[in-house]
Amino acid sequence: DSSSKEWTRSERENMVNEWAMKLQKADEIVIVGGGIVGVELAGDIIYKYPKKTVRLISKNHALLPELPSKCGQYASEWLQRHGVSLEMGKTLSDKEMAAIITKATDEQREGKGKKGKEKVVLLSCVGPKPTSYIYGNNFQRQEQQQQQHQQQHQEGSSSSATTSNVAATSSGTPIRPKKPLRVNNKLNVISSVTVPARRSSYSSSSNDDNNTDEDESSSDVSSPRWQRGLAVPNVFAIGDISRNPMKGMKTAYTADIDAAYVAKAILQDISRKNSLDTAAAAVAATTTASTTSSRTALIDEYPAPITGVGSLPRLSAVSLGFRDGVLVFNDWILTGMIVSFVKWSVQVLKVAQMNGNSFADFTWNIVESLTFILHRMDMWRKNMVFILREALKGICTVVTHRATEKNHVAAPRATSPAACRS
Numbered sequence: 001d002s003s004s005k006e007w008t009r010s011e012r013e014n015m016v017n018e019w020a021m022k023l024q025k026a027d028e029i030v031i032v033g034g035g036i037v038g039v040e041l042a043g044d045i046i047y048k049y050p051k052k053t054v055r056l057i058s059k060n061h062a063l064l065p066e067l068p069s070k071c072g073q074y075a076s077e078w079l080q081r082h083g084v085s086l087e088m089g090k091t092l093s094d095k096e097m098a099a100i101i102t103k104a105t106d107e108q109r110e111g112k113g114k115k116g117k118e119k120v121v122l123l124s125c126v127g128p129k130p131t132s133y134i135y136g137n138n139f140q141r142q143e144q145q146q147q148q149h150q151q152q153h154q155e156g157s158s159s160s161a162t163t164s165n166v167a168a169t170s171s172g173t174p175i176r177p178k179k180p181l182r183v184n185n186k187l188n189v190i191s192s193v194t195v196p197a198r199r200s201s202y203s204s205s206s207n208d209d210n211n212t213d214e215d216e217s218s219s220d221v222s223s224p225r226w227q228r229g230l231a232v233p234n235v236f237a238i239g240d241i242s243r244n245p246m247k248g249m250k251t252a253y254t255a256d257i258d259a260a261y262v263a264k265a266i267l268q269d270i271s272r273k274n275s276l277d278t279a280a281a282a283v284a285a286t287t288t289a290s291t292t293s294s295r296t297a298l299i300d301e302y303p304a305p306i307t308g309v310g311s312l313p314r315l316s317a318v319s320l321g322f323r324d325g326v327l328v329f330n331d332w333i334l335t336g337m338i339v340s341f342v343k344w345s346v347q348v349l350k351v352a353q354m355n356g357n358s359f360a361d362f363t364w365n366i367v368e369s370l371t372f373i374l375h376r377m378d379m380w381r382k383n384m385v386f387i388l389r390e391a392l393k394g395i396c397t398v399v400t401h402r403a404t405e406k407n408h409v410a411a412p413r414a415t416s417p418a419a420c421r422s
Helices: 009-025 036-048 067-079 094-109 132-156 252-282 284-297 337-354 358-421
Strands: 030-033 053-058 085-088 122-123 188-191 230-236 315-319 325-329 330-335
Touching: 036 053, 036 067, 036 315, 067 085, 067 325, 067 330, 094 122, 230 325, 315 337, 325 337, 325 358, 330 337, 337 358
Parallel strands: 030 053, 030 122, 053 085
Antiparallel strands: 188 230, 315 325, 325 330
């Protein structure tokens, strides 16, 4: 329910209990969305209430489209085996979803439904659209202020050669209504608004090795088209509201990595500025040298400072009821009861960590570090396999070419004696 507020833990608990009562009283549960949330919800409900009618509607023709096809097939077979009705390749508009509830309410009013029960409960798991439009006014206000400052500066200057301290506005729309915010490779928001002509230590630039203060512009054709634009210094966007440069799944796992990267970037920038101020105050003559050396403190592109490589692990555990599930780690897939145990362990450990349990925090950091190590090993394995495959292809090409040359050279030699005798 979009109107409900869940600002505190007690309010969230009340909301969960309210929906639990609705599910308990319902005759039929309709779930819209065949992603991770929709599949897990359908599995939990049919496992808890095996006699209820559960329908899962998805616009895709396969479940779990964000995961390997084997995962969706496994989940589909499990749900159908437990009585869930799958309606694939079907879309429901807001009016159609409202009609399901209205029809159920009318039947309940006419006495067709069982006493004390709700006929149908509709659960939308299609994912909320990001409310990025609420930030548009802030960026537009910043742009107007910078333009006014630029105009006053030009009017008050007596020299025609005065350089504006405001960067040129790049092309494109800064805020697209209900669309994810664009970010660069360092999670800075990409906007077309004007910003001060300076560069943060964690803002993206193709000239990090050069000691310049030029901002990134749309002329950087090496980056994807949707990433080109002006990176707003000191403004980050992570989680559901942003378009992840790695195109990773929007899960709690990736959100945790995003937050760790941004926190590290901010702390590193503060440390860099403090060391720069200290050096400048101590020896004014070495300010330039300090500035040059501080460029080496620029944080690497996301997510290398956290994962150790320039890619995100594809890690997801989807529970199916309380005793089954499917787990994905990069290209590896695990199914069965062990997955449900892993899912339960992660939930318990993460909740304990958020409650301030030091042991849970230590254990979580160890487990997370192990996943990064395994991911790096898997990347190295893939690279080695690729290198070996290409090396074998090269060797086979050379051997085939040499053999062909020998055949061409041997043929004239075999015919030359006969030609001489003739």
